[in-house]
Amino acid sequence: MGDFARMTVTGIGDLKAKFDALNDDLKERALRSAGYAGARLICDQAIENAPYYTGEVSAGHPPPGTLKNSIIVKRIEEQSGIYRQTYYITVRRGKAGSNVDAYYAHMVEYGHFARGSGQALKGGARSKASQRVALAAAGAKFIPAQSFMRTAFEMQKSSAIQAIEKRLGTFITFAAK
Secondary structure, eight states: OOOOOOOOOOOHHHHHHHHTTTTTHHHHHHHHHHHHHHHHHHHHHHHHHHHOOOSSTTTTTTOOTTHHHHHHEEGGGGOOOOOOOOOOEEEEEOTOOSSOOTTTTTHHHEEEEEEOTOOOSSSSHHHHHHHHHHHHHHTTTTOOOOOHHHHHHHHHHHHHHHHHHHHHHHHHHHHHH
16 A cells, blocks of 8 residues: 555643653653554554455455454654654555465555456556556446545544553653652
C-alpha cells in the first residue's frame, strides 16, 4: 500500500516542558511507547475492517483469515530517534503461492481487474494504465475495492492522537517520580 499518513501531535505545551526535562533514554522510551499505542489502535481497526473470506477455498489459495493475520505494526528503526518514532501499519506480503502472507492485500484495498493465471499487466506505469483502460472497454470484470487500511486510519486517527497523549502523559508522570 503506497499511501502514507503523517500524524504530528501538537498543542501539548505543559507536557512538552516535562518531556524536555527527561534524559534522552527516557525520551526515546516514552515516544516509542506512545507511538506504538497510537499505531496499535489503527492496526486493530484495520484488522477488524479487513474482509474475511467465507467461501470454498480452492487449491493454491491462502486460507481464510490470512489477510487479517498479516496486518502488522512495524517500527522503522532508521527513521526513529530520540525525538521521533516512526511506525508503519502494513500488511506482510510474502510471495504468491506461499499461503502464509497476504500478497494480494493491495488488490483488496484498491480493487483490480479479474484476470487469469499468466495474464498480468506488463510494462511501465503508462503502459499498465492504458492496458487497464483497454480491459475496461473490453468489458473485463472489475473487482471493487474493500478498503480496510485507509478507512481504519480515518476512523481511528483522533483516538490514536488521544492514546499517544495519554500514554506520553502517563509515562512522563511516572518518570518524574
